[in-house]
Amino acid sequence: MSYVGLACPAESIGNVLARALQPRRPMSVSQWCDEHMRLSSKGSSKAGKWHTANNPPLREPMDCMSARSPVKSMVCQFPIQFGKSQLATNALAYWMDYAPAPIMYALPGEVSQNKWIAQKLNPMIEVVPAVRKALSSTASRDSANQRTFKDFAGGQLYVEHAGSPQRLKSTTARYVIADELDEFAQALSTGDDPVKMLDGRTSAFPSTYKRLYISTPTIAGLSRINLLYEKSDRxxxxxxxxxxxxxxxxxxxxxxxxxxxxxxxxxxxxxxxxxxxxxxxxxxxxxxxxxENPDSPIRGYTIxxxxxxxxxxxxxxxxxxxxxxxxxxxxxxxxxxxxxxxxxxEDPAMRSVKHNVIADRAEPYALRCAPRGVLAITVGVDTQDNRLAVHIIGWGRGMAAWTLDYVELPGDPAEDSVWLSLTDLLNRPIERDDGVQLRPLAVAIDAGGHRTEAVKHYVRQRLVTRPMCIFGAVPNNAPILSKGKLADVTWRGRTDKRGITIYHVGGVAAKHYLYSRLSADAERQADARLLHFSDQLPAEFFPGLVSEVYNPVKNRFEKKVVRNEPLDTWVYAYAAAHHAEVRLHRYTKADWDLLEERLLARAISATDDSRETSAQTVATLPAADSRGTSRLTRRRSGWVDSE
Known part of the structure; x- marks a missing residue:
């Protein structure tokens, strides 16, 4: 047999065995890309061979995703047109060929998923032979080569989007890439946190996993990529x-x-x-x-x-x-x-509403003791599954507001005990500095969530002054307080005028009002401020008061990662001031003057009654003994004989 033009079979077999037994040459992502990566004209302005030297800042972030790199989690807060998506695609191609394992590539929604597949993934497979060779099949009708699923030697690629949290939950991966993280919903449709859910996908690979989060940032306080970057080594x-x-x-x-x-x-x-x-x-x-923070285990990059x-x-x-x-x-x-x-x-108006700045403006007045400027009181109550958050606010001229108390009453709203505590709290008058006794004019109680019927039942009993059953309004342009709508009917099917009335609160408008006043107070002296807070309020009150950030894209406020009950209850108390029988927001100077005169007259009348009662008591007391002391001693329960 002639072997002219052909290598010796023994030599060929030897070369194959040598390649099979030879240890794999250590390669970083940048080295692999310089050798194998190609750019397609469908997804890049410059098609052809990839050169890391053309964009040196990408070398180190790429190499963090190498098989031998100790980095487990990486955050890239990059501008547009800087190659952040190409960085993720390069790492993906490297893993598929050099370090195969299950991979999950997550995008914000189905539209962005389809665009990425059409513009990045499929063109990359077409022009990179090493990746195409690693795939089990390139046939369009093969189950191993689906649009959102690719089977390759040693691993699988799952392309998912945040609009399908059930699919995210069912995927286990060694490598996770989240592209454009800030476009993910703040909470998935199942209520889960997207970052925590993505982190959980790698729990089966505790020592070899790698997570890559990339995005351009969005709004301060809401940007997930920025929150992760701040936790990283920056x-x-x-x-x-x-x-x-x-x-x-x-x-x-x-x-x-x-x-x-x-x-x-x-x-x-x-x-x-x-x-x-x-x-x-x-x-x-x-x-x-x-x-900037080298001790952090998370690697973070920004440029x-x-x-x-x-x-x-x-x-x-x-x-x-x-x-x-x-x-x-x-x-x-x-x-x-x-x-x-x-x-x-960051909206310029929001820079003055930092919780630490507001806490520094806290004033030295006692809780449940109203300063002289307070002329009326309303209350906002937020209903949670295991507690009631109560915010008592005093109002003065120009709708100046004082937080007189903020308390959380533990207990299940489905039971009577927590409502008894609320009744006792609100029916106890708050005394002003000059002795005037003030009681709430209206109480707004949130009926959203899981305890709607419990709130309705409490409001029907009318154990406090003007109780209101409220819900958050759906439209972003809703008024502070909508016109009340009767919810109960009589046995004849007609609306019951003595039944419960439902009100809707425009949270967006109320929060704009609050934040604008907080911002304006930053430049004012203490006596000229519109919002006043006691220095005896708990530390967690102030972060909760500014726990939401306005998103101009969606025209609504979105919650940060802190509890927002102080903010919600302030909004409810402000809405209560708009009650049709209260309408503090419509008060003129003459109305405030009249209200103040009535309060002072009531205080004088109460003082005169107290003096008359004291005089009558003294007249009936026995005379003092020879030592000049009465035989009656004042005790907590009343006058008792000291002998």
Whole structure:
């Protein structure tokens, strides 16, 4: 037999055995990508072979996802057009070929899932031979090659979205990637936290798992990627100044541009020299990631648009023009800060409503003791499964508000004991500094949740003044308090005018009102503030008071990761002030004057009655003995004979 043009069979067999027995060459993600990765024209502006050197800041984050890297969890808070999705795709391709295991790639919704599959996954499989070779099948009708499921040698790829939490729960994976994490719902339809659920997918691989969370940030206080980044070691990319060699992280505040906007340069924070944009390529190539919190086990990276390589993003002058154009447009400014600077957006009005700032403004007055400015009281009650949160607020001229008490009454609202405690609490008058006794004018009780009928039953009994059964209004533009609607009917099927009345509270409007006043008080002296809080309130009250952040995209307030009962109960008490028989928000100066006169008259009348009663008591007391002391002694239960 002739072997002309062919290798010797023995030699071929030997080569195959050698490759099979040879230990796998250690490779990082960046090394594997430089050797095998290809970019498709469908998902990249520059198709062809991948070169990590074209974007040096991506090298270290990519290598954290390598098989031999000790990093388990990584957070990337990146701007758009910086390659954050390509970073995830590179890690995915590396795992499928070099370190196979079950993989889950999660996206916010079904639309984003379909787009990622069409623009990133399928083109990557087409142009990367190493990945295509690893797949068990590329046939479109094969069960091993479905749209959202790929079977490959040693592992499987599951492409899921947050709109199907049941599928997320049923998946076990060694590697988890969450793309555009901030677009995930704050809570899944099942009520689960998306990050905690994704973390739980890797519990079967306690020592070898890897988690990658990537996203551009959104709103301060709501951004999940920012919350994770703050828990991480917080790495920023430092580059050397071409003039003095000082390493620094490029910040937007360091960018300077000419008056005509045609030129832009960076001012070194150390020597003050101007750094032209043509220096950027060499600076980035010599840069390094520097952690701010090196003790954290979570690896975190953030960078901004000033690091765009030439041809991969806008020039500095173009970015400066975008910034100037966005100044008079809050929506455009938010987009620039989120997408280009990779920073969270914070409404300027919200900067003055930090819970620690409000706590520092707390005033030295005792709880359940009203200052002289309080002329009326309303109460808000939030119903939970195991307690009632009660917020007692005093109102004065101009709707100035004092938190007179905040208390949580433990107990199941389905039982009578907690309602008895509420009745006792609200029927005890609150004394003002001058002795005036004040009682609540209206009480708003939340009937949402699981204890609706218990709240309705309590309101029907009318054990407190003007009890109101309230629900949160669905429309975002609902008024503070809607017109009451009778809910009970008579035996003839007609509405019962003596039955319960349902009210709906416009939470968005009420919270805007509260937050605007908190913001305005930041610049006022204590006696001129509109909202007053006692320094005796519990520490957790103040974070709860500002526990929600306004989301302009959805035109509603969204909850942070703290309890929000102090905020909700404040809103309910404010709504109670709008009761049709109270209407404190409509009071004029004459109305407040009349109310104050009535309170003072009542106080004087009570004082005169007390003096008359004291005089009658003294007249009936026995005379003092020779030692000048009465034989009667005042005890807690009354006058008793001391002998």
């Amino acid at each position: 790495r920023r990319y430092h580059v050397p100044c071409p003039h003095c060699g000082h390493y620094q992280a490029l910040q937007w505040s360091g960018l300077v541009w000419s008056s005509d906007g045609k030129e832009a340069w960076y001012a070194c924070c150390e020597c003050g020299a101007s750094i032209d944009e043509h220096h950027k390529t060499d600076m980035i190539a010599a840069g390094r990631w520097v952690p 901004n648009c000033l690091y765009y390589q030439f041809g991969l993003g806008p020039r500095w002058a173009e970015l400066a023009e975008m910034w100037r154009d966005a100044q008079n447009d809050p929506a455009a400014l938010k987009t620039f800060i989120n997408d280009r600077l990779a920073e969270t957006w």
